Amino acid sequence: MQHTIAHLKRGEKGIITDVSSVLIPLKLLEMGCLPGNLVELVQVAPFSDPLYLNINGSHLAIRKETAIHILIDRIDE
């Protein structure tokens, strides 16, 4: 099954594999959300949305509806 950022649990990490340029705005890419970069789910807001991420050293929060369009390979530790 193809995983997305929305599948991560708190503290889990993954490597971004694909970002849809149609659905994901440029601004998010510019903040580091690019294929090959490491992403960690730092914290989940109440009602499990939005998601607080550490992407490539940048800390930012996005909504679940955006997160499901960012594909990742999960890193199991």
Add this chain to the structure above:
Amino acid sequence: MSKQLNVALIGNPNTGKTSVFNALTGLNQQVGNYPGITVEKKEGICKLPRGVKAHIIDLPGTYSLNASSLDENVVIELLLNRNDKDFPDVAVVVSDVENLKRNLLLFTQIKDLEIPCLLVVNMADRMRRKGITLDIEYLEQQLETKIAVISTRKNEGIDNLKQQIANYKELSIKPCLSASDIDVEYFNRLRNAFPNQLLYKLWLVITQDVNFGKTDRKVIDAIASFKTKSEGDLKRLQQKETIKRYQFINNVLKKGQTIDASQATDVRAKLDRILTHKIWGYVIFFFILLTIFQAIYDWSSIPMDWIDSSFASLSNWVKDTFPGGGKVTDLIAEGIISGLGGIVIFIPQIAFLFLFIAILEESGYMSRVVFLMDRVMRRFGLSGKSVVPLISGTACAIPAIMATRNIESWKERLITILVTPFTTCSARLPVYLIIISLVIPEGRILGLSYQALTLMLLYLIGFGAAVGSAWVLNKILKIKSKSFFVVEMPNYKVPLLKNVALTVLEKTKSFIFGAGKIILAISIVLWVLASYGPGEQFNNAENIITEQYAQDNLSTDDLEHKIASHKLEHSFIGIAGHAIEPAIRPLGYDWKIGIAIVSSFAAREVFVGTLATIYSVGSDDEETIKNRMAGEINPILGGPLFNFASGISLLLFYAFAMQCMSTLAIVKKETNSWKWPVYQFTIMTAIAYIFALIAYQFLK
């Protein structure tokens, strides 16, 4: 004369760019607007070594040169227009040592514009705590620039920065990577079509979907015939470009930066665990809000009482000292001084509000609130980012509406703009405070005073109205807009005193002068309208009253009082007040309150000042406004005019009515149409009338 150097400060949000600006300019700064738009323009003067003066512009924070908002657009417009008088001789790119990777993206873009470019690495004081070391020489070489490592918190490296700015001629203007490699063939074609233009500049002009104003419109038009790529292809190319830039940056930092994670001590994780906790997060937020309201209501009442009584005695002092001045003395004492008092009395509250908002923003806590509230706010068609405008709205709706610009979705932004004026702004506060103290008894329940509870309730009503109408608008408005949300979660910082103080000073000043002009002008107009009148009743008041009471043996004082109030009733303003009385009588108001309400439609804060003007025109005793109001008698029913029913009715009217011309003007600017402010005005005022009517009819 020495040449003045143009310096532009550019950087991502949260890099401490404004701290650098404050460190360079100190109090030599001013805030205005860019012509035609409401984006703040901060500029200042800095003295560099060897007597060179630098004119410094603090450009709005942006993550890249691909603008997605009006504020970011300003940055690009300036950097693309070499003819602009502010076009920088040197661009100073401010970065934060902890987010160097992301900050460098913008840096590489600006380098491509071939502007002399200096890199500032700020927050150097955090390097050791984070286990970061930098190889400055290597970085300078790879990035084709000079680097100034500074700490605005510790005030280190500022002199060195000034020196480096002065030496700007030594800076290279070579780009540090060739972004055009992403599609060699396409960029070659572009270069051939416009051989005299900078390639990256053309690329920016092609890809920006925002309107660029005057900047190179000709180029854009010419490009239209050249355009060989679809929107989708261009977007893919932009993505490729971003990847390419990050590859370069990652490579450079691999050698130029070492991070020893074992050295890093992180309070972020610990604080986040509490502050964004699903229960504690909300509890803490609630207590912070409580503290803010406590400050506005309680702490600021001391300076406010003092200001109130000072202006009353000043007014009397003028009258006693210049008794022969006639109309001029009257105008100064009753028109101008009471008008000014109505402005100055705001300072404590506004300052407190801006103080708290500045601290919340500076510390990084505001982003956590956005994160915490997004899901909840979305239920009402708002965004987590709407929380900031709604809180700022308790100070003033104008900056609050401008703060909606970082909301990405147009629908969420529009709804936020439309409902923000319901939040209890500080202009409503004087009205609330004075009416509450007149009609709500002094007692306490569970240690809380009834008066404080009433005020709290009014704030809740304001928020309730905002959120409720957002919910309705979300159902009604049929706007398709891409819902997208991203918010940076900056590191926690202890706010810098200098930054907070300058923000409070600046915001308070601009509010006082902005609103102050209107209030003062209205006060003078009101005084004139109250001091003159048409016809026999006004001009012959002395004779009419003296005759009427000839049998009653009134004292001279009483007689003068009767004459004055007869004059007021037949002055221009009295006639206007009487004209609208039928419409407002069902709400429990008399013609004097009517005048105050009408003038409040220019700005709410005029209410108290207007009553002050109206009542002081009628008498000479040293009394504060409040005592005068308490003594007013309802002309029809008898008993005090400001009783429980009419008081509550007035409070509700002010809670809902859209009585602020400046806000309407801002809404027009931000939504680019008269439609929204007109709806806003009509609907809010109708709601206000209905609620006030119901309240009065039930309570009387």
